[in-house]
Amino acid sequence: MQELKIVILDYGLGNLFSVQHVCRHLGYDTLVSHDRKDLLNADAVILPGVGAFRDAVDSMHGRGLVAPLKDFISSGKPFMGVCLGMQLLFSESEEFGSSEGLNILEGSIKKFPSADDAGNKIRVPQIGWNRINETAEGPKWKDSPLHSIREGSYMYFVHSYYAKPANESCILSVTEYEGLNYCSSVKQDNVFATQFHPEKSAGHGIEIYRNWLEGIRITD
Template sequence: MKKHVTIVDYGVGNLFSVSRALEQCGAEVAISADPAEIEASERVVLPGVGAFADGMRGLHACGLVEPVRRFAASGRPLLGICLGMQMLASVSQEFGSHDGLGLIPGQVVPLPTVVEDGRPLKIPHIGWDVIDPAYQWEESMMADTAPGTAVYLVHSFHVVPDDPRYVLATYRFGDRPITAAIRYGNIQGCQFHPEKSGPAGLRMLSGFINTPVS
């Protein structure tokens, strides 16, 4: 029987590319802005592109903040992608201070703009980078992912969790490790776009949809 995944539609996101990728992994996918449907789902994906404040504004406007929080509290699998991962955090410093969903304690801060010797770094960061485990990949969506796998990123801000054990994977930007993926219990997030990261990204999405539902 196919695993069911609901993608949260709050007006800010690459919904259809994520949906196609999940379907390619064998999932039955629904795209929904219905609070009751989202809260009753087996698995939920929170996608997103753009600015943090716009994303949270969209969730509030659709009445989805509390349903997403209640879904997360249920113990069922939740995945945030790109902006969706950032919104899992407590607060963002992108163009002011903005509260997030508060599901993973931490903050969203700007990427570094220079390396230690002062050479500038290009922002936004766009392109392919290799990721490596920062904490245990076992029993996560990345369990079948080899260290050094390349993924596709587009971002100017990144999540810094309060506890480094919430960091699932990192990549190097300039001379510093940057959070590429996070995990806190049943909640996972990836700063990169698995739906744009080729076969490796599809394996990660397959890992997510095959996460047992508690």
């Protein structure tokens, strides 16, 4: 196990240590790094993130991390995105005008509306525990890091924006907030990403990390 090279990508935003803590709790060492070489040698990569989409994209470009991260993802090795780290995978965001994302998944990042159709106030950001549910069109949980998670389990969310994938086949789970059903996790080939924070979602969240980490293999 010790030889696994799991890189937590540091692009200057977000609480990387909470991701590192949960991995350590499960017996996995990780490397917090913004070095391209570490990315290219990694067996698995986690992209965390809290904050603004455009800052994150700018910072990744500034550190020369966009191309190596895309290369890593196309290598087929396990990749996990969390919160902003999931949103960054999409083509574009409407946050502060329009910004371009990594374009790994087709779709856009939208802001929660300030009121529902009936005019009731929607509190934004959404902060707190909400349920995740499987979809008919998307990948099955049994073939994903959610394989041991029960339908309707609560996960911890903090966000003002949500992802709207162009293709429903990548939507691993949906969550309902104030009448809006949105995509709360994605899976496509080796890419797995969650809008919620499994590292802040107590027992069930730790389980998701365990399931994902157990799927990592040492690569040459």
